[in-house]
Amino acid sequence: xxxxxQMEGPVTLSEEAFLTINCTYTATGYPSLFWxxxxxxxxxxxxLKATKADDKGxxxxxxxxxxxxxxxxxxxxxxxxxxxxxxxFCALSAVADKLIFGTGTRLxxxx
Amino acid sequence: xxxxxxxxxxxxxxxxxKKSLKCEQHMGHRAMYWYKQKxxxxxxxxxxxxxxxxxxxxxxxxxxxxxxxxxxxLNLHLHALQPEDSALYLCASSVRxxxxxxxxxxxxxxxxxxx
Numbered sequence: 001x002x003x004x005x006q007m008e009g010p011v012t013l014s015e016e017a018f019l020t021i022n023c024t025y026t027a028t029g030y031p032s033l034f035w036x037x038x039x040x041x042x043x044x045x046x047x048l049k050a051t052k053a054d055d056k057g058x059x060x061x062x063x064x065x066x067x068x069x070x071x072x073x074x075x076x077x078x079x080x081x082x083x084x085x086x087x088x089f090c091a092l093s094a095v096a097d098k099l100i101f102g103t104g105t106r107l108x109x110x111x
Numbered sequence: 112x113x114x115x116x117x118x119x120x121x122x123x124x125x126x127x128x129k130k131s132l133k134c135e136q137h138m139g140h141r142a143m144y145w146y147k148q149k150x151x152x153x154x155x156x157x158x159x160x161x162x163x164x165x166x167x168x169x170x171x172x173x174x175x176x177x178x179x180x181x182x183x184x185l186n187l188h189l190h191a192l193q194p195e196d197s198a199l200y201l202c203a204s205s206v207r208x209x210x211x212x213x214x215x216x217x218x219x220x221x222x223x224x225x226x
Contacts, residue, residue: 035213042220043115043218043220044154044201044203045217046215046216046217049214058171089153092150093214097144097161097166097167098167099156102153104151104153
């Protein structure tokens, strides 16, 4: 079946460090891929998306590239800020209305 | 306007109470969703409404009863809940349902505590 695997957290970084959060997926067909972010006490916000192989999604300095050959969609940011501290969820959609989430990765950024 | 609103923000209810959660969007989206999220876990899909009709029920207990009065509004009626139902309840909407996997936009959630 379809599934998403994320690296376990927490990921702890100093401000201005480079961020990578790994995400790999298993799916039949050609899923769309998403990164959502959840700040403490809030709902999920769509951070970026990619709908086909080699697409690069980007938003607020975050990027992720849809790699079909490695079934990956790793999230990267060149210089993190304290305000980026949150839980990040990788998700895929291969069947209408069904978002499959990874377990989430908590990012903690210290000044 | 890309906002999904949910009320109330917090709700405490006893196991014999009846309460309702409300979700609203004015983006013209035709699919709306209810999710349940426990602490440190990803959201779990509960219900999907497509064009105001219930299209997916993920085997949710009958003490949760969804309702979609119109294309902008989604309710979740709660009755005889158990303490293990305490969670963050998230509403989401998307442009439309069908074969294209459109992204979903989430509300801020209602934090429910069952005592």
